[in-house]
Amino acid sequence: MAQAPLPPQDALAALGRIRLDAAGVDDVLNTVADLARRSIPGAAEVSVTLLRDGTAQSVAVTGELAFRLDEWQYEQGRGPCLDASVSGDALSVPDTAGEDRWPDWGSRAAEAGVGSSLSIGLPIQEAVVGTLNVYGRAPRSFDGDSIGLAKTFAAYAAAALSNAHLYSDTAILAEQMRAAMETRAVIEQAKGIVMGERRCGPEEAFSLLAKISQDTGHKLRDVAAALVTRATGESR
Structure with missing residues (x-):
C-alpha cells in the first residue's frame, strides 16, 4: 500500500532524526528518496544516481518506473540525470514529450507515463558525483517550491554519502x-x-x-x- 503524502516540514523533520553515524548509506538514501517522493509536490517516483569511474548506478529507487527511467539514460549514455551529475546543475524537463535536449529518452519517458522530471546534481562529497532524480506524471509538475525542496533533499543525500566514507583509499x-x-x-x-x-x-x-x-x-x-x-x- 502506498504511504500517505507528507507535509514538507514533516519530511524535513524526519530527515533531521536520521542518525548518519548509525544508519547504513543504503538505508539513508532509500529513506531520503521515499521522503522526497511523499513530500515534493508533483513527485510520482524518485531515485538517486551515483556516477563512479564513468559508470552510473541507481542506488535508491522508490519504484520500478524510476529504475527504468534511469536505466534508459545509462544505456544511451546521456540524459538529464547524467548531465546533472557531471555539471552539478539542477536540470528540469518540464515536458518530456517535447524535450529536445534528450529527445529519445524524453519520448520513452512520455510513453511510460512520465510527463516531467527534475535532476538535482549532488554536491561533490568524498569524490562522489550523482543526482537526485524526481519524476512527475504530468507535464510541468514542478514549480519553484518543488525545485527548492528537491535541492534540500539532494543536499541531505550528499551529506549521507560523505558520512559513509565510500572511498577509503x-x-x-x-x-x-x-x-x-x-x-x-x-x-x-x-x-x-x-x-x-x-x-x-x-x-x-x-x-x-x-x-x-x-x-x-x-x-x-x-x-x-x-x-x-x-x-x-x-x-x-
Whole structure:
C-alpha cells in the first residue's frame, strides 16, 4: 500500500532524526528518496544516481518506473540525470514529450507515463558525483517550491554519502575529486563562452551544450572541452 503524502516540514523533520553515524548509506538514501517522493509536490517516483569511474548506478529507487527511467539514460549514455551529475546543475524537463535536449529518452519517458522530471546534481562529497532524480506524471509538475525542496533533499543525500566514507583509499579519493572538479570546471568554462557569444543566460547555454552532445553523440564533457580548446586557440 502506498504511504500517505507528507507535509514538507514533516519530511524535513524526519530527515533531521536520521542518525548518519548509525544508519547504513543504503538505508539513508532509500529513506531520503521515499521522503522526497511523499513530500515534493508533483513527485510520482524518485531515485538517486551515483556516477563512479564513468559508470552510473541507481542506488535508491522508490519504484520500478524510476529504475527504468534511469536505466534508459545509462544505456544511451546521456540524459538529464547524467548531465546533472557531471555539471552539478539542477536540470528540469518540464515536458518530456517535447524535450529536445534528450529527445529519445524524453519520448520513452512520455510513453511510460512520465510527463516531467527534475535532476538535482549532488554536491561533490568524498569524490562522489550523482543526482537526485524526481519524476512527475504530468507535464510541468514542478514549480519553484518543488525545485527548492528537491535541492534540500539532494543536499541531505550528499551529506549521507560523505558520512559513509565510500572511498577509503586516499590516493583514489584525491584522483576522483580532481577529475570530477575538472569536469565541472570545463563545463562552466564552456557555458561562459556560449553566454558571451550568444548573449544568453546560463540555462540556455547549458541547453545548447546538451543539444550538441545529443546531436553529435559525444559526451557533454568532451563537447565542452572542444569548445574551450577552440576558444582558447582563437584568442591567441
